[in-house]
Amino acid sequence: MPKLYVVGLGPGAGADLTQRARAALEESQVIAGYTTYVDLVRGAFPEKELLVSGMRGEVQRCRAALERAAGGATVALVCSGDPGVYGMAGLVLELAQDMGLIDAVDVEVIAGVTAATGGAALLGAPLMHDFCLVSLSDLLTPWDAIETRLRAAARAGFIICLYNPCSHGRPDHLAHAAQILLEELPPTCVCGIAHNVGRPGEGARVLTLGELADAPADMTSVVYVGNATTREIAGRMVTPRGYQVRS
Amino acid sequence: MPKLYVVGLGPGAGADLTQRARAALEESQVIAGYTTYVDLVRGAFPEKELLVSGMRGEVQRCRAALERAAGGATVALVCSGDPGVYGMAGLVLELAQDMGLIDAVDVEVIAGVTAATGGAALLGAPLMHDFCLVSLSDLLTPWDAIETRLRAAARAGFIICLYNPCSHGRPDHLAHAAQILLEELPPTCVCGIAHNVGRPGEGARVLTLGELADAPADMTSVVYVGNATTREIAGRMVTPRGYQVRS
Numbered sequence: 001m002p003k004l005y006v007v008g009l010g011p012g013a014g015a016d017l018t019q020r021a022r023a024a025l026e027e028s029q030v031i032a033g034y035t036t037y038v039d040l041v042r043g044a045f046p047e048k049e050l051l052v053s054g055m056r057g058e059v060q061r062c063r064a065a066l067e068r069a070a071g072g073a074t075v076a077l078v079c080s081g082d083p084g085v086y087g088m089a090g091l092v093l094e095l096a097q098d099m100g101l102i103d104a105v106d107v108e109v110i111a112g113v114t115a116a117t118g119g120a121a122l123l124g125a126p127l128m129h130d131f132c133l134v135s136l137s138d139l140l141t142p143w144d145a146i147e148t149r150l151r152a153a154a155r156a157g158f159i160i161c162l163y164n165p166c167s168h169g170r171p172d173h174l175a176h177a178a179q180i181l182l183e184e185l186p187p188t189c190v191c192g193i194a195h196n197v198g199r200p201g202e203g204a205r206v207l208t209l210g211e212l213a214d215a216p217a218d219m220t221s222v223v224y225v226g227n228a229t230t231r232e233i234a235g236r237m238v239t240p241r242g243y244q245v246r247s
Numbered sequence: 248m249p250k251l252y253v254v255g256l257g258p259g260a261g262a263d264l265t266q267r268a269r270a271a272l273e274e275s276q277v278i279a280g281y282t283t284y285v286d287l288v289r290g291a292f293p294e295k296e297l298l299v300s301g302m303r304g305e306v307q308r309c310r311a312a313l314e315r316a317a318g319g320a321t322v323a324l325v326c327s328g329d330p331g332v333y334g335m336a337g338l339v340l341e342l343a344q345d346m347g348l349i350d351a352v353d354v355e356v357i358a359g360v361t362a363a364t365g366g367a368a369l370l371g372a373p374l375m376h377d378f379c380l381v382s383l384s385d386l387l388t389p390w391d392a393i394e395t396r397l398r399a400a401a402r403a404g405f406i407i408c409l410y411n412p413c414s415h416g417r418p419d420h421l422a423h424a425a426q427i428l429l430e431e432l433p434p435t436c437v438c439g440i441a442h443n444v445g446r447p448g449e450g451a452r453v454l455t456l457g458e459l460a461d462a463p464a465d466m467t468s469v470v471y472v473g474n475a476t477t478r479e480i481a482g483r484m485v486t487p488r489g490y491q492v493r494s
Contacts, residue, residue, distance in 0.1 A: 102480065113255075121330075127331050128337035131379065152402060153400075
């Protein structure tokens, strides 16, 4: 059966690529994806046919990859991070069904390191206990739902990892989220920001929830809000899991 | 400065290892960790010194790795999945501080594919929207806190990913969690179970929340509880993100 791999490249410029992902790229005749992500791998696979598309072309991109696979080529649709976390994996499966290709193309999702854990590694160990991911983009989700999730997560003691803390259209999402969280958590709550994870200029900074609203963040940033047990250890953000209590 | 890498191997037997993790293992003189995980990589690095320890020896294992690094060796402490997700990264940093080594050993965490996204790839695309991870192990967390998190996450529309759905000591954790979630979500809610992710015998099954309490799960299982939008597509578990609405 024709094969379409939906491949996670990891958060960075290639160092987080898994062996499984590399093998899928090697096996494919066509590499498809958003220009920026295809550019990350084209140098390593100069003999592959490329199928690139621009920003916001998600549906067209996935359709083109499915059609190419249905035509007989083995295709790798590449995504940053993990294709199953705010990526293309779900859309590919939805479209495969809509296009009548769900039984004609074997869609295989290949997980990658997602930005949440890549950024966490830079900060130290903020996500050691129960945590949640919330995207602050209200392009596809009403802001009310985002606010409900932030409050629920903070009250229940989850560590919260925020994707898309700001965008060109809405630079104030992070400040807005911080204000909501300050109604549920103390201003001393330990937070962190990682940016350019795995790319040139990568970095991380530990700060407090009180400082978060005014903190510089951009489209490459991932933001972490600790729970009541999270603390700073020598400039790192660490949430204990409790092993020391037991030992 | 002496170096201690805390390295994620990914969920399986090696195919999900990243290039960054491999480079850290190559650079290290000593590979430390729980026997089962060290066994996964010892074959590829026969020349390395091994520092292995048994189950539940978390504190001793991290201390030994820190001491070996402080003595001058470059050490890689290996973990399954991602060391920052229910792994050893936090404990290493806590102990480094307690042992007075936080400024003497450079601890670098190397992220890996975590079981949540590795299992999600097997199931299809369950985690495409805001989601949370909850461990059902009450060894280190009171069951009340686990129950509060399950209810909060379900009410706020998170997809829920459950780690440690059962153990030898408590085989009924998953059934208990399913009963709680059935008070918040309909029995038709789409769920999934992945097991032996990345290992021989790996598999995944889509089922409903009503069926979850009686579903077979073991210590290798990761369980997914969908939100109101999650659906089954040809035997896969898929949560739409909404791209199709916009296009």
